[in-house]
Amino acid sequence: MRSLNALILLAVLVTLSSGSVQAQNALNVTNDMNATNDTAVAEVAHVVEAAAPLPETVNAAEVIPQETASRFKQLSTFVKGATTVLGKNTAQEYIDVSKTANRDTVFTREAGASTPAVKVGITKVNTAEDKYVQVTNKAVGSWDLAGWTLASAGNTTFTFPALTLKEESFVRVHEGEGVGSLTDIYTNGTAPLWIDNLVSLQDADGSIISTYDVSTAPVAGAWVDPLAKQIQY
Numbered sequence: 032m033r034s035l036n037a038l039i040l041l042a043v044l045v046t047l048s049s050g051s052v053q054a055q056n057a058l059n060v061t062n063d064m065n066a067t068n069d070t071a072v073a074e075v076a077h078v079v080e081a082a083a084p085l086p087e088t089v090n091a092a093e094v095i096p097q098e099t100a101s102r103f104k105q106l107s108t109f110v111k112g113a114t115t116v117l118g119k120n121t122a123q124e125y126i127d128v129s130k131t132a133n134r135d136t137v138f139t140r141e142a143g144a145s146t147p148a149v150k151v152g153i154t155k156v157n158t159a160e161d162k163y164v165q166v167t168n169k170a171v172g173s174w175d176l177a178g179w180t181l182a183s184a185g186n187t188t189f190t191f192p193a194l195t196l197k198e199e200s201f202v203r204v205h206e207g208e209g210v211g212s213l214t215d216i217y218t219n220g221t222a223p224l225w226i227d228n229l230v231s232l233q234d235a236d237g238s239i240i241s242t243y244d245v246s247t248a249p250v251a252g253a254w255v256d257p258l259a260k261q262i263q264y
Contacts, residue, residue, distance in 0.1 A: 132171045134198060151176070151196060152241030153232050156225075156248040163215075164189075164224050164243070166232060167201040176202075178235030184226035189218050 151174050155165035164181055168174050174196045181189040181204060189204055194216075196202060202214055206224045209217040224230060225245050232241040 128171070134172050150174070150240060151232070153230065153243040154201065156230065156243050156245050158245060158248050162206040162224060163203045164230055165201050165203045166196070166241075168196040168198060171198065173197050179240075180233045181224060181230060182233055183224070183230045186226060188222060188224050188226070188230070192216075 150170050151166055151168045153164055154167040157163050157165075166176075176191040176194045176196055179191045180187045191204075194202065200214075202216060204224065205215060205217045207217060207221070208219050209215070211217055218224065228244055228246040230243050230245060231239045233239055
């Protein structure tokens, strides 16, 4: 009986001894983990203390941007100054001659006489049954046509009588006979006004002033009633 009690007591002591050892090991592990955490916290605090403290408020004007290298090349340099709009700062120096020209002047081709920039010329040729050549005055003022001629293939086909062509007016020279007017005069002959495809206007000295290609003259067409051959009920 005594030996049984001794065995029971020995077993209890062994159990208590092993539990205290495990508890001591667990306590050592906990202490090691706490020490490691304390060391990490201390290192972080040391790094934070080493950094420069930031001010509570930062003024935008005091912040200096850092220069960074750009991959773009500056092709021009901005120079501050007045803006110039090309084409609008140029003074207008032209003169409207249509308001200052003497419209009563009769221009001629004589030496020393004034001559306008735009002169008279052939503006139309009618190749239909009523053949005529139209001469228009595009000059500023009247134009004296006395002694002027129409010529074709080197031959004179018509000589103008004493005639003053007013500004922006025209005269038609008709081939054949007819009653003349301020805008229409007739050759009163059977000779054609043009021999080949070119007819020229020459001044009294024989200089060619204007030439017209008759082959390019539009041909007037007769109007055709589209319903003329339709059956009417």
